[in-house]
Amino acid sequence: MSISIAIVEDEKNYNNALKKVIDYQDDMKVIAQFFDGNDALKNLSDISPDVVMMDIQLQDMLGIEIIEKLRKEMPKTQFIMCTSFEDDDKIFNSLKAGATGYLIKGESMDKILSSIRDVYNGGAPMSFAIARKVLNHFERESSEIKGFDELTSREKEILELLSLGLLYKEIADKTFISIDTVKKHVGNIYRKLHVNNKVEAINKFNHFKN
Secondary structure (H helix, E strand, C coil), X not given: CCEEEEEECCCHHHHHXXXXXXXXXXXXXXXXXXCCHHHHHXXXXXXCCCEEEECCECCCCEHHHHHHHHCCCXXXXXXXXXXXXXCHHHHHHHHHXXXXXXXXXXXXXXXXXXXXXXXXXXXXXXXXXXXXXXXXXXXXXXXXXXXXHCCCHHHHHHHHHHHCCXXXXXXXXXXXXXXXXXXXXXXXXXXXXXXXXXXXXXXXXXXXXX
């Protein structure tokens, strides 16, 4: 049984090149091509292909939006982002939306074809550069969690008071310690959380609190 594929890509030459190479394979076939997001949004769920090759930055909308809107209607369809964008936000927003693969357009056709087979069989293919970014992200998060866990109960208390907008003197009065001791605790908080100022420390505190 061949893998059914839809291509959502506004660059016509690339869209047609993908179709040509995919249709040349014995085990897969392109059953639909879309050159803009609205057309894809209206028709994809009726077709329900096994795999969608999705451009992230279409002229009329983001491919991420299409996945977010159609994911529940197409639970058996796997989405592979195929794009020239490598920035962290787009990668993680795509994965959060429900994409199961993320490829850079410069990849060889062999890599793209093997990724289609991989995602169809339950894999999560990614370009090497993307996989490295994902790994770095989780390593960074792990390090941040460890830093937060290292805070003493007094340091966490002071950080919470800082997040409420209290000044050092007000924190000192509230916790019955000197301003110098507050400053010392704040220095330890910055060091453990790997931040340079109060705003960064509060942002991390709010992130962990939520």
